[in-house]
Amino acid sequence: MNVLIIHAHPEPRSFTTALKDTAVDELSRRGHTVEISDLYAMNFDPVAKGGDFTSRHDPQYLVYALEQRKALASGGLAPDIAAEVEKLRGADLIILSFPMFWFSVPAIMKGWIDRVLLSGLCYGGRRFYDRGGLRGKRMLAAFTLGSRETMFGAQAVHGELEAMLRPLLRGTFYYVGCDVLQPFVAWHVPYISGADRDAFLARYRTRLSGIELEQPIAYPSLDDFDDDMMPLRSSS
Amino acid sequence: MNVLIIHAHPEPRSFTTALKDTAVDELSRRGHTVEISDLYAMNFDPVAKGGDFTSRHDPQYLVYALEQRKALASGGLAPDIAAEVEKLRGADLIILSFPMFWFSVPAIMKGWIDRVLLSGLCYGGRRFYDRGGLRGKRMLAAFTLGSRETMFGAQAVHGELEAMLRPLLRGTFYYVGCDVLQPFVAWHVPYISGADRDAFLARYRTRLSGIELEQPIAYPSLDDFDDDMMPLRSSS
Numbered sequence: 046m047n048v049l050i051i052h053a054h055p056e057p058r059s060f061t062t063a064l065k066d067t068a069v070d071e072l073s074r075r076g077h078t079v080e081i082s083d084l085y086a087m088n089f090d091p092v093a094k095g096g097d098f099t100s101r102h103d104p105q106y107l108v109y110a111l112e113q114r115k116a117l118a119s120g121g122l123a124p125d126i127a128a129e130v131e132k133l134r135g136a137d138l139i140i141l142s143f144p145m146f147w148f149s150v151p152a153i154m155k156g157w158i159d160r161v162l163l164s165g166l167c168y169g170g171r172r173f174y175d176r177g178g179l180r181g182k183r184m185l186a187a188f189t190l191g192s193r194e195t196m197f198g199a200q201a202v203h204g205e206l207e208a209m210l211r212p213l214l215r216g217t218f219y220y221v222g223c224d225v226l227q228p229f230v231a232w233h234v235p236y237i238s239g240a241d242r243d244a245f246l247a248r249y250r251t252r253l254s255g256i257e258l259e260q261p262i263a264y265p266s267l268d269d270f271d272d273d274m275m276p277l278r279s280s281s
Numbered sequence: 282m283n284v285l286i287i288h289a290h291p292e293p294r295s296f297t298t299a300l301k302d303t304a305v306d307e308l309s310r311r312g313h314t315v316e317i318s319d320l321y322a323m324n325f326d327p328v329a330k331g332g333d334f335t336s337r338h339d340p341q342y343l344v345y346a347l348e349q350r351k352a353l354a355s356g357g358l359a360p361d362i363a364a365e366v367e368k369l370r371g372a373d374l375i376i377l378s379f380p381m382f383w384f385s386v387p388a389i390m391k392g393w394i395d396r397v398l399l400s401g402l403c404y405g406g407r408r409f410y411d412r413g414g415l416r417g418k419r420m421l422a423a424f425t426l427g428s429r430e431t432m433f434g435a436q437a438v439h440g441e442l443e444a445m446l447r448p449l450l451r452g453t454f455y456y457v458g459c460d461v462l463q464p465f466v467a468w469h470v471p472y473i474s475g476a477d478r479d480a481f482l483a484r485y486r487t488r489l490s491g492i493e494l495e496q497p498i499a500y501p502s503l504d505d506f507d508d509d510m511m512p513l514r515s516s517s
Contacts, residue, residue, distance in 0.1 A: 055330045056343040091327055091388040094291045107292040108471060110427070148452035149385065152327040152392030159382050174438070191346070195511065202410070202501065202510045209448050216384035216445050235344060265438065274438045275431065 046077045046257060049136035053084040053143045053154040060234050060242055061189050065142045067246050068187070071253045080132055084153045090125065091156020097123045114165035122163075129161040138183045138256065139223065144234075145190040148209040158217055167221040171274075175266045177222025184223040185256065186213065187249065189234040206230065215264055224261035282313045282493060285372035289320040289379045289390040296470050296478055297425050301378045303482050304423070307489045316368055320389045326361065327392020333359045350401035358399075365397040374419045374492065375459065380470075381426040384445040394453055403457040407510075411502045413458020420459040421492065422449065423485065425470040442466070451500055460497035 050068060054061040065081070072079050082089070095107045099122070102115040116122045122130065133139070143150050150158070162168075167178040197206040206228075207214070214225045229252055231245040269277055286304060290297040301317070308315050318325070331343045335358070338351040352358045358366065369375070379386050386394070398404075403414040433442040442464075443450070450461045465488055467481040505513055 055328075055345060058342060085328075085330070091392070092291075092321075093382070093387060093389075094321070106294060109291060110471075146329070146395050147391075147398070147456075148448035149391065151329060152388045152395050153329075155383075155385065155391045156327070156388030159388050162383070193510075195509075200512045202503070202506050202512075203452070208444065209452050212384035212445050212448060216439070220383075235346075267438070270438050273431075274429075276436045276438075 046072075046137040047135050048072050048077050048079045048138045048140060049132050050079065050081045050140045050142055051084065051154060051157055052081060053151050053157075055085055055151075057086070059144070059189075060231065060245075061142060061144050063242070063246060064187055064189070064229075064231065064249055067249050068140060068142070068253055071250045075254065077138075080136070082129060082132060082157070084157060089153055089157060091153045091159070093156070093159045097126055097160060099123060110164035113163045114169065117163050117165045126160050126163075129157065130163060130166065133161060133179075134166075136182060138185065139218075141184070141186045141188070143186075143188050145188045149213060162217070162221055171267070171272070173220050173222070173267070174264065175222060175268070177220060179218075180222035182223050183226060183256070183259075183261065184214075184218040185226045185229065186210070187229040189231045191233065191235055194230075194232045214262065219262075219264045225264070226256070226259050226261055282308075282373040283371050284308050284313050284315045284374045284376060285368050286315065286317045286376045286378055287320065287390060287393055288317060289387050289393075291321055291387075293322070295380070295425075296467065296481075297378060297380050299478070299482060300423055300425070300465075300467065300485055303485050304376060304378070304489055307486045311490065313374075316372070318365060318368060318393070320393060325389055325393060327389045327395070329392070329395045333362055333396060335359060346400035349399045350405065353399050353401045362396050362399075365393065366399060366402065369397060369415075370402075372418060374421065375454075377420070377422045377424070379422075379424050381424050385449060398453070398457055407503070407508070409456050409458070409503070410500065411458065411504070413456060415454075416458035418459050419462060419492070419495075419497065420450075420454040421462045421465065422446070422454075423465040425467045427469065427471055430466075430468045450498065455498075455500045461500070462492070462495050462497055 050065055052065045069079050093109055095101060098112050098116045102112055141150065141154065143154050172178055195201060196203050199205060210228065219225050229249055271277055286301055288301045305315050329345055331337060334348050334352045338348055377386065377390065379390050408414055432438050435441060446464065455461050465485055507513055
């Protein structure tokens with residue numbers, strides 16, 4: 046597989062970085078090719094704006110998704126976006142490596158999503174979910190968080206973690222057609238021992254050793270909706 | 282009320298901006314004080330980083346939330362953050378005004394959340410949800426999106442919009458103790474007529490005219506959990 050790791054942590058020596066390094070080591074060792082976009086190291090610009098296009102279809106009024114489609118067709122993407130798009134096109138597995146900030150990705154990674162997951166390439170019109178443009182690629186979110194695992198679950202204070210991750214996993218990566226894998230979560234990281242951290246690294250290594258065989262999360266198929274996106278049959 | 286509008290759209294003449302301007306007009310007309318953080322106009326930096334603190338508690342290793350707590354106590358916040366924190370402290374109602382990007386806020390607004398909702402001030406330890414630091418403040422998300430309203434709902438292709446908004450509404454603004462109001466949503470905006478847009482503006486104006494009397498969304502209370510955050514009684 047070609048693996049693209051999108052990594053974002055403001056501290057280069059963080060445990061999240063150790064997870065990323067473990068992924069590079071294990072995946073390379075198994076013969077996969079690994080490419081990394083280390084967003085902080087790259088000083089990646091997360092702000093979607095008119096300047097993301099080297100020439101504008103409409104210089105007077107910015108409709109961002111429309112400019113994405115036009116720039117994709119004309120080769121008019123800003124170089125930093127074009128470089129990420131090329132990595133994305135070549136990837137069989139996309140790993141997002143990050144510390145959870147506000148039950149979501151850090152802003153610098155949200156900006157990668159906003160700017161790189163282009164309309165026209167990744168989705169458009171009725172091309173989303175299992176008809177999305179990135180069909181055939183797998184996606185894994187691998188993240189650290191401060192909370193304890195016991196704070197998540199049907200009866201727990203925050204409810205299900207998966208419910209908090211819905212816009213990222215279903216609303217973004219399944220939206221563009223990826224096979225979304227169960228996230229890898231390192232819990233309570235700021236407060237645990239070195240041994241517990243090592244155990245997370247070992248568990249991540251084991252997980253990655255068979256990642257290409259995993260079953261993705263089951264999400265709705267567009268086959269169950271008509272052309273107006275109304276359900277063909279009700280399911281309750 | 283003192284109202285703080287956090288506004289983010291890459292096109293200054295967007296319909297989202299018209300919504301913001303409507304809010305300023307209606308709220309001012311009713312005697313409220315309105316302050317605006319127009320993140321694109323301010324060229325707001327969304328990236329959480331070590332430089333967010335004028336002096337570091339630990340210059341060698343960045344634990345972002347810890348540095349936030351120390352800098353809050355010592356007056357060591359970067360000026361752009363300190364300015365936003367002052368606006369936030371004074372606000373009775375916080376309005377997020379944005380176009381939905383990937384079922385979430387644009388990266389520049391996510392960065393406002395990451396950098397301004399300080400650990401120590403807004404939350405910390407067991408101070409979250411109805412014990413959060415911003416108790417007593419109201420929060421309204423007012424946003425535009427491309428989808429049709431019919432694409433959301435229990436049987437619809439994307440499921441409930443509220444489920445997609447969970448990390449923003451519950452996981453962020455209820456987390457810090459805000460009374461979170463039902464969002465104001467302008468659907469299908471890139472594709473609708475001028476008359477339909479005017480109807481959204483009128484509806485938003487009416488909504489804002491009584492916003493201080495609205496009942497917030499009901500979320501779990503920490504009173505229903507013990508000191509280990511385990512449920513005191515199961516509810517199903």
